Amino acid sequence: MDITEKKSCIDLIISAKLEEDAVDSSNSCFCFVELRTDENEWVELDKSELITMKQDLVWTKQFSVEYKFQYKQELRVTIFRIQEQENYHVGQIIDEVRNLLNPETQRALINVEGQQIGNLIIKSEESQVTKLKIIFELRAENLDDLDVWDPSDPYLKIYREGRSGWVLIHQTTTIFDNLNPHWTPVAMDYSHFCHCNPQNLLKIECYDWDSPTKSELIGEVGFMADDFKQGKIFTLTNANKLKKNKNIASGKIIVEQCSLVPEKSFIDHLREGMNINLTIGIDFTASNGLATSNSSLHYIQEGHQNEYEKALRVLGSILSKYDSDQNFSLFGFGGKPQWIQPLAVNHSFALNHHIRDPYIKTFEAVIETYKAAVGHVILSGPTKLAPLIGKQLELISNSPPMTYHILLIFTDGEIDDLEETIEKLVEASTKPLSIVIVGVGFEDFEKMERLDGDQKALVNKKGQKCARDIVQFVNYRKYKNNLEIFQREALMEIPAQMMNYMKYKNSSR
Template sequence: MGDYLENGDIKSQLDRTERIKNCQKPEFSKKLLIDYYFEKVQKIKFGVYDIDNKSFDLNDDDYLGGTECSLGQIVSSKKLTRPLELKKGKPAGKGTIMISAEELKDTRVVNLEIEARSLDKKDFLGKSDPFLEFYKQSDSGPWQLVYRSEVIKNNLNPCWRRFSVPLHTFCGGDFSRPIKVHCTDYDSDGSHDLIGSFETNLSQLQKAHDGSLVEFECIHPEKKQKKKKYKNSGIVIIKSCKIEMEYSFLDYIMGGCQINFTVGIDFTGSNGDPKSPDSLHFISPNGINEYLIAIWSVGNVVQDYDTDKLFPAFGFGAQVPPNFQVSHEFALNFNPNNPYCEGVQGIVDAYRQALPQIQLYGPTNFSPIINHVARFAAQAAQQRIAAQYFILLIITDGEITDLDETRQAIVSASKLPMSVIIVGVGNADFKAMEFLDGDNGVLRSLTNEPVARDIVQFVPFRRFKNAPQEALSKTVLAEVPKQLVSYYKMQGWTPVKLPEAKKV
């Protein structure tokens, strides 16, 4: 399911839930966070899609129906049930969507580390593929899903990744509110089998800390009823449960974190001769092209978060003077010792001056420039404070040549204070870019090492050709705040200067 927030004539995708396979009554665990403004009419469209491929493009999926409403309608009703419509006023024939809203008042989060042992074997030819689901009891009585873990394949003694749930979402801030936990065996056809469950509350879970474990018997009610000697279907072990303060993007920025902005521009031959009007590097009579629009759109937003306004800018895939050897990380101003440009205008000027001096060539290699920025991010990380974060904007026209090396570079960079934004210009097939964007699954290196966190955002420029300039910047920068927060949270680093209201 995806949802779109409308602002005037601009519609942009705000977020999407996880995909639930082969299920006609899905219950989505992912919470969609939206800023609410009483003084604005915030129109929202919820769309439900049947996804049968790996593409992130919803145009490739079957639209099952949706509904349009305002955020005010959801807030005022708390729980809104609507029939699915193929388009406004045209019912989809069957199916409804239920939307509920809660105000996030508390910025604390519940951090949990959980494992299990001796779970029941559920698969005929294997063991079990267990996952956990946490439910809180709502004020009206029914259980409400608040978190669903990842699936651990073929393992009766699984150890799930550490995870966080906002305290208000987890239990409404009530430490004694009943929490029900299901341990379930995943089946690809959607017919998941319950291994067992137990009830607890946050107060009990909190007893797990500093090496003290809390254990719960996983009970299958039907087995308990039928078998006299039945004990349990395994043990779920709470290794750690901590309540911590959740810091926001603004907390880090206002606490002194600087954003370092770097641009990488594709000068491969597939762009076409810059002197030809058909080239993506051709500068039109009004002084623009898609590369310049992307630089202006993103740079004008990011520059406000950098005090010195000095931005390194690089090119790749061109033969550069004086020897005209191919380079994949040459300084746009041809000064490798000082590749910094003064402000966004400085990047634009360097780009214009470089075009007639270089020869477009190839191939399209991303890894050198990603690794270049990663070296600086690694130096910043050694300070072990939330002082610097790096954003690399890559503007490119085509397919990546060094995809395997780029995958490794991104996996390595995911452990650093760094984000990568890729803007695809022209009409090329950008499937490799979508693959790198972690929204569609967990990106892995050739050695099968997963990314530590999602750091890539890919956007094809063609979607914004007729949209206001701010629409592009809004979309490409949408994930940066949560990527920044996810890194510092992963490291356990608080803002350099704590906000007064959050000092504990």
Template structure:
């Protein structure tokens, strides 16, 4: 999932001692696969100005699922800023009246073609309507075009539609006499002279221009991303003391659970303002009484299950694995319902919740899990499932819902909120470099989150706030059950 980010450098006042300054900004980028910065672009040079305002913009693809580092160097003073542009789209519908007959034995099969006028006076096709068969009075379906594609953001730029011209500025005036157009056939005009009037008229039925908001707009506007992590402690993972166990870690060998935690967590953490992650475990016997729990605090503190950063989660996990007893079964519903409670309390878009489940086994509470996900699909929430090991993950593909929308008791999920990725598909594909493996895993796991996020915001007509300085807050959890209910 990629979005376009536009950076336009500008500076504040430059110290007055630096007179007759020549200023230029250079932008560098580096992703999670690169070790060195590479130059992305340069602004124009501004001469003799202590308050330069650059015209040149840097346009790059913004990817939620990747760590994209940017560096700006200002010659000869250190400063940087960024301006991220929003997008617009225009929705229009047309109909035509009394078009010329073009078919020898019948009527016409009309359609509209939209052209964008380019800076070099050429024209580029940007859209064609559907063909409506055998009619001289067609009504075409509403169409949605981005303003950038239609006129490169210039409302006054002319677009050619059939044999008449208009502009987006004219179209936005709406239906009416000013947006009824005569279709002119120049060959007929030259042939018939003054007897020729037109080849029919085209009338605008409706039009509106609306903002298209991106995931980045909401993040800049202060929407908080809250990630809860749930780890599978069922016995099918194997004895943690055995090198064959999926929970086995040593000073020289991190477990698949640790690798998955770091790979996805190191991307998620950049969108979590407080860097505190509630971490849960399920499927274990807990000390001191050996009661089975499918929803326990990984750090052992039910009143405050937050861990400080991803490494705090890893530390809590490594400590827990030495104190609890792996057991079972593999139940997802308790952890999903746990996060759903907090998502249900924040339906206005101020916060968005992500549940990351790392598991090795076949789900044993499939009906309850399906119902929990269907309920969660109407909340500001997404679920990421990473499958480790060689178990049968067929049920996970059902939960993913890419091919068939998930349902429970005859009710379908409002939207797709689950992304499943089998960890083993990434092992050994990139040599022995664990950093590259983790980067590939993170990209695969996180690629659907922005679309899921935007689908919720759009369905609730929630618009992003203006960019703000984000503040640290904690969504507190008062208590967690410590035994099986």
């Protein structure tokens, strides 16, 4: 008898209906979904795409949740609007996952004043696991012109039939003044497209955009997923035209390209030889305390592990196993290394004294090199991370292909070069890199939390956003009495970040 526990996952599709006075159509909005952990902490599950704010909000993003019958699983969904690159709370619901298993569930959206400002609608379906992705490209011909002065401004909405009705799975961009538009290619999970069922019904609606809150239907067409093939031509019809005995066709939708491709997982990439390269940066600013004092975060004594060593051992013991050549680069920042003359504050110095070859063989040697360096670095400041990230980018540029880099940064306080660090992070977001920042000191780490772009993408001075989220910040002191949880919180985003990099890399070709 097979006694292996089979995981049950559900997909949540989220929409909302807001009261009129809660809508600001000049803003965009997104929904942010979190799960409460056993330690009573809220952790991000995922966030949706940005859409224009209006009374009826529909996101195409699916949120997958592993359902655990034997546990209480609380879910929090928050809607944020974005104004001048800042997030503002619109409304929120908190409920248990077990209460969301019906085909459709409505919950009151409550704002920060405790007032109901609308309803959140959650549709749920059992997840269908597949490694297939569908990639397709659509264009249209001879669309009806619904505008008086200029051609229509068309966009498409694509739906699949779900347990509780039609589920929006994709909305294209609007192409202005064009009756023969050609939209950019779309890639999505095959399970999201048709729930892995070729007989699932799909529907395409074509609209003429008039304003952020108003659109007019040009035509629609329904079909089975199995009919959605390259070269297929669908005829759009409009019920209002049929009533008036007008020409039945409102235009055509052509499937210009369509293919099913296998999507590699994190494990697939590791099996195919993806190497993990580990770089470590350690804070040597004066706020750590004099290393000879037993209250110092850098205090070295036989048989005693200081805070840096403890945190480094916990994370390094996992990550070092994925580094096939067992060569690790180790840097200090914010101190004055005595082996470099003239003596000056340095923000990316190699602790093995070889800046052109900062690699150390074996992880245990990394620990010993750090401990040996403590007595030869004058603690100073300020705390700057941009030079260290810049050094990491140099290492990436000289690394072989099929290498993904992880930069572990251990620091005791807030940074003094926030804007410069954001500039480097935006640049680094297009590279094969994840950054884990561990706070080991007593600061509140507010700026560090900002670098962790879970709720808000980082933007540089030119207005360029991070291509993807690459930073995870964890406060070591929060979890120091439960190192297993600390390990999980610090490393849990790395597989997804690596997969997002591979998607970004493939889409940029």
